[in-house]
Amino acid sequence: MSSTLRELAAERKSARVAIERLRLAPVMFELGARPHPPRELYRAYLRQSDVFVGLYGERYGWVAPGEPVSGLEDEYNLAPDLPKLIYIKESAENREERLVELLDRVRDDDGASFKYFSTPQELRRLLEADLATLLAERFDQSRQEPTGETAPTLLEPEAAIAPVPLTELIGRDAELDTVEALLRRDAVRLVTLIGPGGIGKSRLAIDVASRARARGGETAFVDLTAVSDPALVPNAMAEALGVLDTGDRPITEKLTTALRQRRMLVVLDNFEQVLAAAPGLIPLLSAAPGLKLLVTSRALLRVSGEHAVDVGPLALPHAGHTRDTSAAEAAAVALFIERARAVKPDFEVTPENVDAIAAICAALEGVPLAIELAAARSRMLTPASMLARLDRRLSLLSGGPRDLPERQQTLRRTIEWSTQLLNDRDKRLLAELGVFAGSFSLEAVEFVTEDSSGPDFDPLVGLGTLVDNSLVREQDRGGRPYYSMLTTVREYTLEQLEADGSLEATRTAHARYFVMLARSLETDLKDGGQREAIALLNGDRDDLRAVARFLLDTRDATNLAQFSWSLLIYWWLGGLLGEVRAWMDELLGSGVELDDRTRARALYFIHSIALWQEPNDRVMPGLTESVELFARAEDRSGEGLAELSLALAAVANRPPDAKRAEESLDRSIALLRDAHDSWGEAMALVTSGRVALVQKSVHLAMERFEKSLSLARAQGEDMGIATALQHTGWAQLVLGHPDDARASFEESLAISARLGHAEGVAYGLEGLTAIAAAEGLVDRAGRLLRASESLRRQTGLGDARSFSFHKHYLTPILAAHAVELERARREGRDMSIDEAVRFALDRTAATAPVVHAASS
Incomplete structure (x- = not known):
């Protein structure tokens, strides 16, 4: 893909979605580029590429000193033998002269096709259709079978594994030996590496963790750089361990449950800014006897059981040996x-x-x-x-x-x-980068620095200078460049912003960018762009939290509620709803005057998340008020989602109030349909089907599930597809169609694993457990049962929200073959989640039946 970067950001995103939906890999040449066009990099990518996609608007692009053409034209020139798909934005009114000349060449190129487009959405449809046609012409795909590949993004998060060092650890052999010897002792559970910033504590800890993992040990790495509130340390640990904060139980309780039966080394990096959280580590160590903690800090934790290792400077050469x-x-x-x-x-x-x-x-x-x-x-x-x-x-x-x-x-x-040694503009850029809590994208840098950088300053060039001077680090994430700063450098930059009085303005620009980003991704989260949007937001997670904190501190209630609402699906999939609920609790308790929609959204988050945890006499009134406020604000989509949660609250009543639930669901479906909210309507239809299935109206349930699935497939929305398929599988099984049910559970499981949606994976494993039990496959049923139980325990899901009937199908096996089932469960304990998913999707892994279990 070739385009100017600033001008066509939205179009590039849409094009990327189209490419990835066809399971192709987009390469965006200028990402990570330096001031001069890296021709060897272009050529290397082009040698591995099959198609050239060009997006052109008004700008010709920057021409480097001493170069005859811009990088944009250079990319086109270097791709002579590839099929070229060219898309020209027709609304461009001030196309630069040199770009007009380039487009004239494109029109005369027999190897290039070109089309005009108006919106990013139209571009996505055109590109997807053209690529599909091109592939059909060039490749025979009729013999290709689905690979069943899964790539969880949340089950085993990046943060759980210590960063891979790019360089050798120098001069730390003695410290490594000391730390490893301490950690080998059973009585040592907490080791703290002490030393000033920049002394190499983190690098040493990473090497210790890497060695432990190389020996087969389980490790996790918790980066506390972006955490300033000691109360959020358990949340950071949970995220690194894949424990989901769904809001139904305290996160510390979930964390304890997840760690209780594991033998693991957890590195807590940069603990000095959250020292007040240190006493909370002791109950965790007491509850999880296989847990060991390696902490890096500039100060002692001063808690019982702490063993400190000082990390000093590197050895210097002996004085007096000149020219040696x-x-x-x-x-x-x-x-x-x-x-x-x-x-x-x-x-x-x-x-x-x-x-x-x-x-x-x-x-x-x-x-x-x-x-x-x-x-x-x-x-x-x-x-x-x-x-x-x-x-x-x-x-x-x-x-x-x-x-x-x-x-x-x-x-x-x-x-x-x-x-x-930097020029003034690069100094200013470095200072402004300090507002980013975690790693940051080029697009975010461009937005935050737009007011101060000036029209002829290119932040990409400035970032290159900062990278070259080791003040900023660059990394690649799925073809996108991200940048980061060491904690000590960030502290310095924030001091500079505070000293010149621009900290507040820069933080405001930072928050404005992410509020805008959230709104721009709201549609993608509900359609075929969901996976890309989730991956993008995962890279910005620390900054999303920082924005919420800033909006709370500045009492900007409207933007906080809008920001949170736009990312509703992301918080749900990412297991972060508990944090959002805490923001809304703080917002409602702040005394800030709220408009109807803002209060409705806050009440929705608080009470829909607390649905399975708090007494219903608080949840029902809160959701009822949310419905009324959404209606007053004429927000039909919000009103429909609040009605949906109100129906779930009615079902959770003891005894359940089925009539009220059905009435709320009917209103919810109608409202969401009227609002053209297909995602919400699909969720409401699934919930309506659940109520019908529990009431044994199986055919009605199947009808609702199929409608939900049809809506989700039309949108290309993976989460909705997986959810509808999982429910459809249970209805099919109850109706006596096990083969259809197996296919539904398998597809749901594969999609959930690709999304990294732990709850969906658990449901898929439980569905296939029921299939195995119905077929009398005791060993397979036992292994899958253990895998789903382990996943629920390790991710903190529990059974509170479970909608699964697998235990019913296990009853005959438990009665006649309890010993064999338990043996299989124990053997299933050794499977990782990824291995369990592969096992579940591999039909050849089924073992011979030992009993014909009842299937009704």
Whole structure:
């Protein structure tokens, strides 16, 4: 895919959705590009590509100094032999002259087809249709079978695994041995790595975790960089462990349940900013005897059972050995050399420069991050010239607060020295990046810095400069570049924003971007763009939380409610509803005057989430008020969803109030249909079918489920498809159609696993457990049963919301073959969730039946 980046962001997103819906891989050339067009990168991608897609609007793109054409035209020129699908935005009124010339060439190119489009949605439809036609012409897909591949995104989150180091750990053998020896002792459950910022605590902890995992141990990595509220430490741990905060039980209780039977090393990184949470770790350690914690912190936790390991500076060469290249063996010098070669591959250590390198490391007191920042300048400065500049700067710079430890002041001075070598615009860009709580995309940077960057400043070029100077780090996520900053650098940048009085304005721009992003993704979350939207939001999760906190602190109730409402499906799929409920509780308790729609949304979140936890005498009135307020605000979609939750509350009554539930569901379906909210209508139809199935009106239930499935398939909305299929499977099984039921459960399970929706995976496993039990496959039923139980326990789902009849189908086996079933359950314990999904979807994994179980 080729386009200008800023101008066609929405179109690029739509095109990406079209490409990925056909299970193709989009490559977007200019992402991650540097100021000069990386032709070798283009060529490398083009050699692996089958199709060239060009999107063109008004802009020709930037022409690098000394280059004859822009990157946009260069990409087109380098793709002569590929089929080219070209899409031109017809609403463009001020097309640049050089782009007009390029488009004239396109029209004369026999190898290119071109079409005009008006909206991103139209582009998506055109591109999907054209790619499908192209594939049909070029490939015979009739023999291809579904692979059944699954790629959970939430069952085993990225955060659960320590980041993979890109470089060798230098000079920490002694510390590694000490920490590993401590952790091998049964009596040691909590080890804290102590040291100032930039000293290498996190890097050491990552290596310890990596070694433990290489030996077959289970590990998890909890990055607390973006957590400032000690009360949210359990939430951060839950997220890293895949425990979902659905709001039906306290997250600490779910976390304890998930860890109680596991043997695991959990790394808690950057704990110094949440020290008040330390006492809460002790009950967790007491409840989970197989749990060990490795904590990195600038200060001791001061709790019982803590074993501290000091992480000091790297070793420096011995003084007095001038012009001796053996100084390179000292850890500090070895680190400098490695990092220097990363930016200047031909960097050599010679008798002429070794003393300067050693002196640089000594001036920086062996602090690893300070050494890395200095080494990044090796591309432009020799060690001698670097030492001269460094000496002058370190003696002049204040280095931040004077009460910091000496080595922390050294690091601060080094950061400031690094920024002094930037131009004013790059300094400003670096400061503004400090508002991002986690990693951040180029699009987010462009928006946040738009007011201050000026028309002729390209943030991509500025980011490249900051990356080259080791002040910002770049990583690739599914073809999209993301950037991040180390905690110490972020602290420095926030100090700069606060000092010049622009912190509030920059945070406001940051919040405005994510509120806008949430609104732009609301439709995608309800249709075929769901998977891409979820992946995008997963990358921004820390910043989503930071935005909610900012909106609460600034008492911006309307934007907070809108932001939360736009991402309703994401909070649900991501297991974050408990956090949203806490935001709404705080909002209603703040005393801020709320308009009808804002209060309706807050009440909806609080009471629909608390549905299965709190007494119904609070839930029903709250949801009733939400319905009335939505109606007053003339928000039919909101009113319909609130009626849906009101129906569920009626079902949860003891005894259930079926009549009231049916009335609310009928109103809900009508309202959502009238609002053209197909996603909401599909959910209401499923719920209506559930009520009918519980009342043994199986045919009515099947009718509702099939209507829901039809709506979800028409939208291409995976979550709705999986939900409708799961319910359809139970109705089919009750009606005596086990083969149809198996197919429904299998498809639902595969979709849920691709989405990373843990609850959907649990339901799919339970459905296939029932199928195996109905067919008398005791071993298979036992293994699947254990897998679903483990998943519910590890993710904190429990059975409170379960809509599953698998235990009914297990009853005959339990009566006649309890021993065999229990043996199979024990063997199933050794399967990971991914293995369980593959096992469940593999029909050849079925074992011979030992009993014919009842199927009604």
